[in-house]
Amino acid sequence: MNSAFNRRGFLKKSSLAALTAALGSNIVFAGKMPKGYIPLLLDEKDALKGKSPEMIVQGDKPWNVETPVHLLDDRITPVEKMFIRNNGLIPEKIDVSNWTLTIDGESIKTKKTYTLEELKKRFKHYTYQLVLECGGNGRSGFQPQTSGNQWGQGAVHCAEWTGVRLKDVLADAGIKDDAVYIGYHGKDIHLSRDPKKESISRGVPMAKALENETLLAFQLNGKDIPEFHGYPLRLVIGGWPASVSGKWISGISVRNKVHDGAKMDGHSYKTPKSPIAPGEDVPQTDEYFRIIESMPVKSLITYPKSGAMIASDIELALRGHAWAGDHAVKKVEVSIDFGTTWKDCKLEAPANRLAWQHWNTKLRFPVKGYYEVWVRATDDKGNAQPMVIPAWNPGGYLNNACERIAVKVS
Ligand SMILES: Nc1nc2c(c(=O)[nH]1)N[C@H]1C(S)=C(S)[C@@H](COP(=O)(O)O)O[C@H]1N2
Ligand SMILES: [Mo]
Numbered sequence: 001m002n003s004a005f006n007r008r009g010f011l012k013k014s015s016l017a018a019l020t021a022a023l024g025s026n027i028v029f030a031g032k033m034p035k036g037y038i039p040l041l042l043d044e045k046d047a048l049k050g051k052s053p054e055m056i057v058q059g060d061k062p063w064n065v066e067t068p069v070h071l072l073d074d075r076i077t078p079v080e081k082m083f084i085r086n087n088g089l090i091p092e093k094i095d096v097s098n099w100t101l102t103i104d105g106e107s108i109k110t111k112k113t114y115t116l117e118e119l120k121k122r123f124k125h126y127t128y129q130l131v132l133e134c135g136g137n138g139r140s141g142f143q144p145q146t147s148g149n150q151w152g153q154g155a156v157h158c159a160e161w162t163g164v165r166l167k168d169v170l171a172d173a174g175i176k177d178d179a180v181y182i183g184y185h186g187k188d189i190h191l192s193r194d195p196k197k198e199s200i201s202r203g204v205p206m207a208k209a210l211e212n213e214t215l216l217a218f219q220l221n222g223k224d225i226p227e228f229h230g231y232p233l234r235l236v237i238g239g240w241p242a243s244v245s246g247k248w249i250s251g252i253s254v255r256n257k258v259h260d261g262a263k264m265d266g267h268s269y270k271t272p273k274s275p276i277a278p279g280e281d282v283p284q285t286d287e288y289f290r291i292i293e294s295m296p297v298k299s300l301i302t303y304p305k306s307g308a309m310i311a312s313d314i315e316l317a318l319r320g321h322a323w324a325g326d327h328a329v330k331k332v333e334v335s336i337d338f339g340t341t342w343k344d345c346k347l348e349a350p351a352n353r354l355a356w357q358h359w360n361t362k363l364r365f366p367v368k369g370y371y372e373v374w375v376r377a378t379d380d381k382g383n384a385q386p387m388v389i390p391a392w393n394p395g396g397y398l399n400n401a402c403e404r405i406a407v408k409v410s
Helices: 001-005 016-023 069-073 117-122 166-173
Strands: 054-059 061-067 100-104 111-115 125-133 154-166 183-185 203-206 215-220 234-236 249-255 271-273 289-291 298-305 307-308 316-323 331-337 357-364 371-377 403-409
Touching: 001 316, 016 215, 069 298, 069 316, 100 166, 111 117, 111 166, 117 215, 117 357, 154 166, 154 234, 166 215, 166 249, 234 249, 298 331, 298 371, 298 403, 316 331, 316 371, 331 357, 357 371
Parallel strands: 100 249, 307 403
Antiparallel strands: 054 061, 100 111, 125 154, 154 215, 183 203, 183 249, 215 234, 271 289, 298 316, 316 357, 331 371, 371 403
């Protein structure tokens, strides 16, 4: 008997009646179903429920769903337009009333467990708008192609998260002087369904963990976090690869060394220390690779949608967002002549540190015909986005090349 039947309570009465009831429909060729077979519909929940019909499905096992760039137009990304990146299967049963968070690790004075209610009651609540961008956002731009989801530019969101500061909770638990790193533990299920394996367990150095904006969040845009985004408790760390923002959090380990959980090894979320030739095979060791920290400067044109047709007498209003990891964006420019000349855009201050910044501008096109609008952001350190795909790396991370849209003027 397949163990999945066990978990779903079908073991004793895995009768056709039970399956039919759970599916809410007759299984027409039930007699042909292999023994112990789990109907697909029961195997994973539907990530697309509540999402915009325009979302792009990269895969459904695990679920990976991308947002088309023009859908990212909102100042605060609504849930229906948030990309989903799962490494495993989402927890099957979420018992909120018994949900706990355990703080442990070599560098914690005494291991401590909090219920969700305790966390909410004992610590002050904060709300921040945070950019969470997948480290592999833009991966499809790399040649040769690297393995992993072939994201366009839509694996990013900037929603509003509410929770308690990780630093307040860690101070309550008591950190030792030798603390170096934190690592998270989530309750999602490894693709192999092996309960001893974690699908992902990443972390950040103490300095980032203790920033004001690093939250143990229980709300997203003012409501409970949706299931696929980490209900009921999520670590959120803005400006770094979103893989450090652990979903379905049940534990935080305070480590006396760099955290060594799942996806902290090999070249996962790492880039070469010195440039390597596209396609070159370099040993996956610390000698050659470094862990990605702050994400690079980037910008998007979220209005209009690429392919826009406009009348020649119209002044086109463009807008979008720009962000730069731990830094602020200082300048956003657009070009309609393939980067020969650039025009400065209006740039707003972020809602808070680590939130994206909105930009807008108006453009007139000299004659009828085909144009491309390119956008380029520069951060407060003077780093600008490259116009061509940046350094190839085997994980296909950090493609922050200038975004462009097509416009036809007639
Ligand atoms: N527990 C857990 N946390 C996780 C993941 C996961 O698979 N399991 N995926 C990570 C990665 S790689 C990304 S990009 C973000 C995606 O967050 P989202 O699905 O809410 O957009 O969650 C991160 N946190
Ligand atoms: Mo990611």
